[in-house]
Amino acid sequence: MRLLIITQKVDINDDNLGFFHRWVEEFAKRFKNVIVVCLQKGDYNLPENVKVLSLGKERGESKIKYLFNFYKYIWQERKNYDAVFIHMNPEYAVLGGLFWKLWNKKIGLWYTHKAINSKLRIAEKLVDKIFTASKESFRLNSKKIIVIGHGIDTERFKPSAINYQQSDKLKIISAGRIAPIKNYEVLIEVAEILRNKNFNFEIKLAGQPILKKDKFYLKKLKETIEEKKLNDKIIFVGSVPHKNIADFYRKGDLFVNFSDTGSVDKTVLEAMSCGLKTLTSNEAFKNILSDKYFTDKNPNHIAEKIIAFCLKGNTQEARNYVVKNHSLNKTIELISAILNE
Numbered sequence: 001m002r003l004l005i006i007t008q009k010v011d012i013n014d015d016n017l018g019f020f021h022r023w024v025e026e027f028a029k030r031f032k033n034v035i036v037v038c039l040q041k042g043d044y045n046l047p048e049n050v051k052v053l054s055l056g057k058e059r060g061e062s063k064i065k066y067l068f069n070f071y072k073y074i075w076q077e078r079k080n081y082d083a084v085f086i087h088m089n090p091e092y093a094v095l096g097g098l099f100w101k102l103w104n105k106k107i108g109l110w111y112t113h114k115a116i117n118s119k120l121r122i123a124e125k126l127v128d129k130i131f132t133a134s135k136e137s138f139r140l141n142s143k144k145i146i147v148i149g150h151g152i153d154t155e156r157f158k159p160s161a162i163n164y165q166q167s168d169k170l171k172i173i174s175a176g177r178i179a180p181i182k183n184y185e186v187l188i189e190v191a192e193i194l195r196n197k198n199f200n201f202e203i204k205l206a207g208q209p210i211l212k213k214d215k216f217y218l219k220k221l222k223e224t225i226e227e228k229k230l231n232d233k234i235i236f237v238g239s240v241p242h243k244n245i246a247d248f249y250r251k252g253d254l255f256v257n258f259s260d261t262g263s264v265d266k267t268v269l270e271a272m273s274c275g276l277k278t279l280t281s282n283e284a285f286k287n288i289l290s291d292k293y294f295t296d297k298n299p300n301h302i303a304e305k306i307i308a309f310c311l312k313g314n315t316q317e318a319r320n321y322v323v324k325n326h327s328l329n330k331t332i333e334l335i336s337a338i339l340n341e
Contacts, residue, residue, distance in 0.1 A: 011042030018242025045300035090123035097126030136261035151331035173252035189299035
Protein backbone atom coordinates (compact mmCIF):
# COMPACT_ATOMS: atom_id res chain seq x y z
CA MET A 1 0.00 0.00 0.00
CA ARG A 2 0.99 3.58 -0.70
CA LEU A 3 -0.02 6.59 1.41
CA LEU A 4 -0.75 10.27 0.80
CA ILE A 5 -0.42 12.45 3.93
CA ILE A 6 -1.89 15.96 4.12
CA THR A 7 -0.48 18.11 6.94
CA GLN A 8 0.32 21.70 7.89
CA LYS A 9 4.08 21.62 8.11
CA VAL A 10 7.09 19.36 7.67
CA ASP A 11 9.95 20.86 9.67
CA ILE A 12 12.03 18.93 12.18
CA ASN A 13 13.00 22.21 13.90
CA ASP A 14 9.48 23.53 14.44
CA ASP A 15 8.57 23.88 18.13
CA ASN A 16 4.89 23.13 17.58
CA LEU A 17 4.66 20.75 14.62
CA GLY A 18 8.16 19.24 14.62
CA PHE A 19 6.78 16.06 16.20
CA PHE A 20 5.08 15.14 12.92
CA HIS A 21 8.47 14.47 11.34
CA ARG A 22 8.67 11.33 13.51
CA TRP A 23 5.16 10.35 12.47
CA VAL A 24 6.18 10.45 8.82
CA GLU A 25 9.25 8.34 9.60
CA GLU A 26 7.05 5.70 11.21
CA PHE A 27 4.53 5.72 8.35
CA ALA A 28 7.43 5.22 5.93
CA LYS A 29 8.25 1.93 7.69
CA ARG A 30 4.73 0.63 7.06
CA PHE A 31 3.94 1.81 3.52
CA LYS A 32 5.78 1.17 0.27
CA ASN A 33 5.75 4.87 -0.64
CA VAL A 34 4.65 7.98 1.26
CA ILE A 35 3.77 11.32 -0.37
CA VAL A 36 3.44 14.27 2.01
CA VAL A 37 1.58 17.36 0.86
CA CYS A 38 2.13 20.17 3.37
CA LEU A 39 1.22 23.83 3.52
CA GLN A 40 4.79 24.68 4.43
CA LYS A 41 8.10 22.82 4.51
CA GLY A 42 11.35 23.50 6.32
CA ASP A 43 14.21 21.21 7.29
CA TYR A 44 13.64 17.47 7.20
CA ASN A 45 15.55 14.22 6.96
CA LEU A 46 13.17 11.51 5.84
CA PRO A 47 13.60 8.02 4.29
CA GLU A 48 14.05 7.62 0.54
CA ASN A 49 10.50 6.34 0.05
CA VAL A 50 9.07 9.70 1.20
CA LYS A 51 8.33 12.58 -1.19
CA VAL A 52 7.50 16.02 0.29
CA LEU A 53 5.43 18.51 -1.76
CA SER A 54 4.71 21.99 -0.41
CA LEU A 55 1.72 24.18 -1.22
CA GLY A 56 4.13 27.10 -1.00
CA LYS A 57 3.72 29.04 2.24
CA GLU A 58 7.49 29.19 2.77
CA ARG A 59 7.76 30.76 -0.70
CA GLY A 60 5.13 33.40 0.07
CA GLU A 61 2.53 31.97 -2.31
CA SER A 62 -1.06 33.29 -2.26
CA LYS A 63 -4.02 31.27 -0.94
CA ILE A 64 -5.24 30.87 -4.53
CA LYS A 65 -1.88 29.31 -5.40
CA TYR A 66 -2.16 27.00 -2.35
CA LEU A 67 -5.46 25.73 -3.73
CA PHE A 68 -4.09 25.34 -7.25
CA ASN A 69 -1.08 23.38 -5.96
CA PHE A 70 -3.28 21.17 -3.77
CA TYR A 71 -5.42 20.02 -6.70
CA LYS A 72 -2.36 19.73 -8.95
CA TYR A 73 -0.59 17.40 -6.50
CA ILE A 74 -3.52 15.12 -5.65
CA TRP A 75 -4.25 14.76 -9.41
CA GLN A 76 -0.67 14.26 -10.59
CA GLU A 77 0.07 11.72 -7.86
CA ARG A 78 -3.31 9.93 -7.94
CA LYS A 79 -1.78 6.70 -9.29
CA ASN A 80 0.95 6.75 -6.64
CA TYR A 81 -1.20 6.44 -3.49
CA ASP A 82 -3.96 4.11 -2.31
CA ALA A 83 -5.05 5.82 0.92
CA VAL A 84 -5.13 9.36 2.34
CA PHE A 85 -4.29 10.45 5.90
CA ILE A 86 -5.28 14.04 6.78
CA HIS A 87 -3.67 15.46 9.90
CA MET A 88 -5.79 17.97 11.90
CA ASN A 89 -7.18 19.99 8.97
CA PRO A 90 -10.69 18.80 8.00
CA GLU A 91 -10.88 21.44 5.24
CA TYR A 92 -8.65 19.22 3.10
CA ALA A 93 -11.25 16.46 3.35
CA VAL A 94 -13.85 18.98 2.20
CA LEU A 95 -11.66 20.06 -0.73
CA GLY A 96 -10.47 16.64 -1.86
CA GLY A 97 -12.95 14.15 -0.43
CA LEU A 98 -15.20 13.76 -3.48
CA PHE A 99 -12.23 13.28 -5.78
CA TRP A 100 -10.66 10.66 -3.49
CA LYS A 101 -14.01 8.87 -3.29
CA LEU A 102 -14.26 8.89 -7.09
CA TRP A 103 -10.72 7.48 -7.32
CA ASN A 104 -11.52 4.81 -4.70
CA LYS A 105 -9.02 6.07 -2.11
CA LYS A 106 -9.57 5.27 1.55
CA ILE A 107 -9.61 8.47 3.65
CA GLY A 108 -8.58 8.82 7.30
CA LEU A 109 -8.76 12.04 9.33
CA TRP A 110 -6.79 12.75 12.52
CA TYR A 111 -8.47 15.38 14.70
CA THR A 112 -7.98 16.32 18.38
CA HIS A 113 -9.91 19.42 19.44
CA LYS A 114 -13.20 20.15 21.18
CA ALA A 115 -14.25 22.65 18.48
CA ILE A 116 -17.00 21.57 16.08
CA ASN A 117 -17.61 23.60 12.93
CA SER A 118 -19.20 23.19 9.50
CA LYS A 119 -15.92 22.03 7.93
CA LEU A 120 -15.66 19.22 10.45
CA ARG A 121 -19.28 18.17 9.95
CA ILE A 122 -18.80 17.96 6.16
CA ALA A 123 -15.46 16.17 6.55
CA GLU A 124 -17.09 13.57 8.82
CA LYS A 125 -19.42 12.63 5.96
CA LEU A 126 -16.60 12.27 3.43
CA VAL A 127 -13.91 10.36 5.32
CA ASP A 128 -13.93 6.64 6.06
CA LYS A 129 -12.34 6.76 9.51
CA ILE A 130 -11.68 9.45 12.14
CA PHE A 131 -8.69 8.94 14.43
CA THR A 132 -8.43 10.83 17.71
CA ALA A 133 -6.37 10.73 20.90
CA SER A 134 -9.18 10.28 23.45
CA LYS A 135 -12.95 10.36 23.67
CA GLU A 136 -12.75 14.01 24.82
CA SER A 137 -10.67 14.95 21.79
CA PHE A 138 -13.48 14.60 19.23
CA ARG A 139 -16.90 15.95 20.27
CA LEU A 140 -18.93 15.19 17.13
CA ASN A 141 -21.01 12.03 17.28
CA SER A 142 -19.89 9.56 14.63
CA LYS A 143 -19.61 5.81 14.16
CA LYS A 144 -16.36 6.42 12.30
CA ILE A 145 -14.38 7.50 15.40
CA ILE A 146 -11.45 5.36 16.55
CA VAL A 147 -9.69 6.38 19.78
CA ILE A 148 -6.08 5.58 19.16
CA GLY A 149 -3.79 7.52 21.53
CA HIS A 150 -1.69 10.64 20.98
CA GLY A 151 1.40 9.17 19.32
CA ILE A 152 4.09 10.15 21.87
CA ASP A 153 7.63 9.06 21.06
CA THR A 154 8.25 7.43 24.44
CA GLU A 155 11.81 6.49 23.51
CA ARG A 156 12.65 10.17 23.08
CA PHE A 157 10.42 11.37 25.91
CA LYS A 158 11.79 9.34 28.79
CA PRO A 159 13.35 10.09 32.19
CA SER A 160 16.89 11.37 32.06
CA ALA A 161 19.86 9.08 32.61
CA ILE A 162 21.73 12.14 33.90
CA ASN A 163 21.45 13.08 37.55
CA TYR A 164 21.12 16.83 37.40
CA GLN A 165 22.43 18.76 40.39
CA GLN A 166 19.84 18.69 43.13
CA SER A 167 18.43 22.02 44.28
CA ASP A 168 16.00 23.23 46.92
CA LYS A 169 14.44 25.40 44.24
CA LEU A 170 11.36 23.80 42.64
CA LYS A 171 11.62 24.10 38.86
CA ILE A 172 8.10 24.58 37.45
CA ILE A 173 7.77 24.38 33.67
CA SER A 174 5.19 24.49 30.90
CA ALA A 175 5.38 24.35 27.12
CA GLY A 176 3.35 25.00 24.00
CA ARG A 177 2.03 27.92 22.01
CA ILE A 178 1.70 31.14 24.04
CA ALA A 179 -2.04 31.84 23.74
CA PRO A 180 -4.98 32.94 25.93
CA ILE A 181 -6.29 29.36 26.06
CA LYS A 182 -3.23 28.47 28.19
CA ASN A 183 -4.41 30.72 31.07
CA TYR A 184 -0.87 31.76 32.01
CA GLU A 185 -2.29 34.73 33.93
CA VAL A 186 -3.41 32.17 36.54
CA LEU A 187 0.16 30.94 36.83
CA ILE A 188 1.36 34.51 37.44
CA GLU A 189 -1.08 34.79 40.37
CA VAL A 190 0.18 31.45 41.69
CA ALA A 191 3.76 32.71 41.47
CA GLU A 192 2.86 35.79 43.49
CA ILE A 193 1.29 33.64 46.21
CA LEU A 194 4.28 31.29 46.34
CA ARG A 195 6.70 34.24 46.50
CA ASN A 196 4.77 35.78 49.38
CA LYS A 197 4.97 32.45 51.22
CA ASN A 198 8.77 32.47 50.73
CA PHE A 199 8.54 29.28 48.70
CA ASN A 200 11.70 28.65 46.66
CA PHE A 201 10.80 28.18 42.99
CA GLU A 202 11.28 29.31 39.41
CA ILE A 203 8.97 29.05 36.40
CA LYS A 204 10.15 28.54 32.81
CA LEU A 205 7.73 28.67 29.89
CA ALA A 206 8.74 27.33 26.48
CA GLY A 207 6.89 28.40 23.36
CA GLN A 208 6.03 31.42 21.28
CA PRO A 209 2.90 33.29 20.15
CA ILE A 210 1.64 32.62 16.62
CA LEU A 211 -1.46 34.74 16.01
CA LYS A 212 -1.69 38.51 16.47
CA LYS A 213 -3.92 38.04 19.54
CA ASP A 214 -1.31 35.66 20.98
CA LYS A 215 1.40 38.32 20.65
CA PHE A 216 -0.81 40.84 22.43
CA TYR A 217 -1.47 38.26 25.14
CA LEU A 218 2.28 37.71 25.68
CA LYS A 219 2.81 41.46 25.92
CA LYS A 220 0.12 41.73 28.63
CA LEU A 221 1.62 38.79 30.53
CA LYS A 222 5.06 40.41 30.57
CA GLU A 223 3.55 43.71 31.74
CA THR A 224 1.79 41.92 34.61
CA ILE A 225 5.00 40.11 35.59
CA GLU A 226 6.80 43.46 35.62
CA GLU A 227 4.10 45.08 37.76
CA LYS A 228 4.21 42.25 40.30
CA LYS A 229 8.03 42.25 40.32
CA LEU A 230 8.20 38.57 39.35
CA ASN A 231 10.85 38.91 36.62
CA ASP A 232 13.29 36.77 38.59
CA LYS A 233 10.66 34.04 39.06
CA ILE A 234 9.01 33.69 35.64
CA ILE A 235 11.10 33.28 32.49
CA PHE A 236 9.87 32.97 28.91
CA VAL A 237 12.54 30.87 27.18
CA GLY A 238 11.03 31.28 23.71
CA SER A 239 10.77 28.68 20.98
CA VAL A 240 12.33 25.28 21.66
CA PRO A 241 12.58 22.94 18.63
CA HIS A 242 10.58 19.79 19.18
CA LYS A 243 13.73 17.69 18.79
CA ASN A 244 15.12 19.46 21.92
CA ILE A 245 11.97 19.79 24.03
CA ALA A 246 12.48 16.50 25.89
CA ASP A 247 15.67 17.92 27.45
CA PHE A 248 13.68 20.98 28.55
CA TYR A 249 11.14 18.72 30.27
CA ARG A 250 13.77 16.61 31.99
CA LYS A 251 15.37 19.65 33.63
CA GLY A 252 12.08 20.50 35.33
CA ASP A 253 10.48 19.12 38.49
CA LEU A 254 6.81 19.93 37.89
CA PHE A 255 4.87 20.47 34.65
CA VAL A 256 1.78 22.68 34.90
CA ASN A 257 -1.06 23.01 32.42
CA PHE A 258 -4.17 25.15 32.90
CA SER A 259 -5.44 25.13 29.32
CA ASP A 260 -9.08 25.00 28.22
CA THR A 261 -8.60 22.77 25.20
CA GLY A 262 -10.90 20.12 26.64
CA SER A 263 -8.84 17.42 24.95
CA VAL A 264 -5.88 15.40 26.18
CA ASP A 265 -2.99 17.86 25.80
CA LYS A 266 0.04 16.37 24.07
CA THR A 267 2.53 18.42 26.11
CA VAL A 268 1.17 16.98 29.38
CA LEU A 269 1.63 13.45 28.04
CA GLU A 270 5.16 14.26 26.90
CA ALA A 271 6.01 15.55 30.37
CA MET A 272 4.46 12.47 31.99
CA SER A 273 6.48 10.25 29.66
CA CYS A 274 9.65 12.06 30.82
CA GLY A 275 8.81 11.19 34.41
CA LEU A 276 7.70 14.65 35.53
CA LYS A 277 5.01 15.26 38.08
CA THR A 278 2.16 17.17 36.47
CA LEU A 279 -0.56 19.48 37.70
CA THR A 280 -3.41 20.32 35.35
CA SER A 281 -6.93 21.75 35.31
CA ASN A 282 -7.75 20.26 31.90
CA GLU A 283 -11.00 18.30 32.26
CA ALA A 284 -9.79 15.65 29.82
CA PHE A 285 -7.33 14.39 32.45
CA LYS A 286 -9.94 13.83 35.19
CA ASN A 287 -10.11 10.10 34.49
CA ILE A 288 -6.37 9.79 33.88
CA LEU A 289 -4.64 11.50 36.79
CA SER A 290 -5.36 11.09 40.49
CA ASP A 291 -6.95 14.00 42.35
CA LYS A 292 -3.65 15.26 43.73
CA TYR A 293 -2.44 15.98 40.17
CA PHE A 294 -5.72 17.66 39.14
CA THR A 295 -6.85 21.15 40.15
CA ASP A 296 -9.32 23.91 39.47
CA LYS A 297 -8.04 27.32 38.36
CA ASN A 298 -8.15 28.96 41.78
CA PRO A 299 -4.60 30.30 42.31
CA ASN A 300 -4.70 29.65 46.07
CA HIS A 301 -5.72 26.02 45.53
CA ILE A 302 -2.99 25.56 42.93
CA ALA A 303 -0.35 27.05 45.24
CA GLU A 304 -1.45 24.73 48.04
CA LYS A 305 -1.19 21.69 45.76
CA ILE A 306 2.27 22.68 44.58
CA ILE A 307 3.55 23.08 48.13
CA ALA A 308 1.85 19.89 49.35
CA PHE A 309 3.03 17.33 46.81
CA CYS A 310 5.89 18.90 44.83
CA LEU A 311 8.61 16.72 46.33
CA LYS A 312 6.58 13.56 46.89
CA GLY A 313 5.03 10.80 44.83
CA ASN A 314 5.98 8.22 42.20
CA THR A 315 6.05 9.36 38.56
CA GLN A 316 6.65 5.91 37.03
CA GLU A 317 2.91 5.20 37.04
CA ALA A 318 2.26 8.26 34.87
CA ARG A 319 4.95 7.23 32.37
CA ASN A 320 3.56 3.69 32.26
CA TYR A 321 0.15 5.12 31.34
CA VAL A 322 1.62 7.04 28.37
CA VAL A 323 3.64 4.05 27.16
CA LYS A 324 0.59 1.79 27.30
CA ASN A 325 -1.99 4.14 25.80
CA HIS A 326 -0.26 6.85 23.76
CA SER A 327 3.01 5.50 22.35
CA LEU A 328 4.00 6.54 18.83
CA ASN A 329 4.60 2.98 17.67
CA LYS A 330 1.15 1.83 18.80
CA THR A 331 -0.66 4.84 17.30
CA ILE A 332 0.98 4.64 13.87
CA GLU A 333 0.66 0.86 13.78
CA LEU A 334 -3.10 1.04 14.36
CA ILE A 335 -3.64 3.86 11.84
CA SER A 336 -1.58 2.00 9.23
CA ALA A 337 -3.40 -1.29 9.80
CA ILE A 338 -6.80 0.37 9.38
CA LEU A 339 -5.80 2.30 6.25
CA ASN A 340 -4.29 -0.89 4.84
CA GLU A 341 -7.52 -2.86 5.26
